[in-house]
Amino acid sequence: MFIDRADIFVQAGDGGDGSNSFCKIKGLKKRQDGGDGGKGGDIILVADKNVQTLIDFHFRKHFRGDDGSSGSGNHRNGANADDCIVRLPLGTIVRDRYEDIAYCDLKADGQSVVLIKGGAGGHGNSKFRQATAGDPGEEKEITLELKLIADVGIIGYPNAGKSSLISRISKAKSKIANYPFTTKTPILGMVKLSDERSFVVCDIPGLIEGAHAGRGLGDDFLRHVERTRALIHMIDMAGVDCRNPADDFKSINSELKLYNAQLGKRPQVIAVNKMDIPEAKENLKAFRKKIKKTVYPISCVTGEGIKELLEAVYKKL
Numbered sequence: 001m002f003i004d005r006a007d008i009f010v011q012a013g014d015g016g017d018g019s020n021s022f023c024k025i026k027g028l029k030k031r032q033d034g035g036d037g038g039k040g041g042d043i044i045l046v047a048d049k050n051v052q053t054l055i056d057f058h059f060r061k062h063f064r065g066d067d068g069s070s071g072s073g074n075h076r077n078g079a080n081a082d083d084c085i086v087r088l089p090l091g092t093i094v095r096d097r098y099e100d101i102a103y104c105d106l107k108a109d110g111q112s113v114v115l116i117k118g119g120a121g122g123h124g125n126s127k128f129r130q131a132t133a134g135d136p137g138e139e140k141e142i143t144l145e146l147k148l149i150a151d152v153g154i155i156g157y158p159n160a161g162k163s164s165l166i167s168r169i170s171k172a173k174s175k176i177a178n179y180p181f182t183t184k185t186p187i188l189g190m191v192k193l194s195d196e197r198s199f200v201v202c203d204i205p206g207l208i209e210g211a212h213a214g215r216g217l218g219d220d221f222l223r224h225v226e227r228t229r230a231l232i233h234m235i236d237m238a239g240v241d242c243r244n245p246a247d248d249f250k251s252i253n254s255e256l257k258l259y260n261a262q263l264g265k266r267p268q269v270i271a272v273n274k275m276d277i278p279e280a281k282e283n284l285k286a287f288r289k290k291i292k293k294t295v296y297p298i299s300c301v302t303g304e305g306i307k308e309l310l311e312a313v314y315k316k317l
């Protein structure tokens, strides 16, 4: 299961109460000696590369900072509470659940944000006539949204060979089968061209016409390629599913634009796949007449053209 959105409730700790204490020493006037309360724990969000999904937040939805300790007599101040640390996957965007406010976008491992502050401790009566109560901690209802961060997204119709490609060029294991929507969740893989040259690719479920409005597995997954720098547009040049490759190319591009104009403008490297099948050669001639763009003919079965494709992708990056 791939959970990429979760609603949670966070509440920082309350401040501890100030103490109302009187010191009585025989023969002397009563003295006020109540200490201050400690501060409540903050809610701190931390990006952690060891956390992969938001699944834990579907089981635990409440996070509360500890309360500060109360002050006590003899000017003793209460202890400040520990902060509550919430660890999130890289690529999590934190928004208000009800209002259009984005609080943070956690991109780098170890990046941290104090989301809400614990309440201040109350004053003891050693400084004030009357002790005061600690302030309540802030609280918020937030939505966590995970958008994977990859350099390159692989897009295309179902069965085009996207998972075959990621499995061939990286160690990622993405299920491959000859039926549509085999891939149901995004998969990341690292492509190493040489010791210094590498990039991260993301395989997403196949797109179909109307995907931007939720058809098929829909727009839910387009959000994962929103943060890429380039796209590999995979086309089944053999037309195995009886579609026309040039129409496939146009309709996927129109889905991208409809989903998000920026995504429509993202640099693309066009990979025309299944060139090992005889029909693909004829289809490619017709495709080139209609689409006047550079294409990279490949076969994920024989490995033909893959090296050239990856070099072109790296150049684009």
Ligand SMILES: Nc1nc2c(ncn2[C@@H]2O[C@H](COP(=O)(O)OP(=O)(O)OP(=O)(O)O)[C@@H](O)[C@H]2O)c(=O)[nH]1
Residues within 6 Å of the ligand: 156, 157, 158, 159, 160, 161, 162, 163, 164, 165, 175, 176, 177, 178, 179, 180, 181, 182, 183, 184, 204, 205, 206, 207, 273, 274, 275, 276, 277, 298, 299, 300, 301, 302
């Ligand atoms: N002959 C041939 N078959 C291929 C090639 N690439 C992929 N296939 C086959 O095409 C079918 C679909 O491949 P996948 O990699 O699962 O396709 P996908 O684009 O990930 O499909 P979805 O996850 O459903 O969107 C599988 O049966 C693959 O074996 C190729 O270059 N040549």
Ligand SMILES: [Mg+2]
Residues within 6 Å of the ligand: 162, 163, 164, 174, 175, 176, 182, 183, 203, 204, 205, 206
């Ligand atoms: Mg797939």
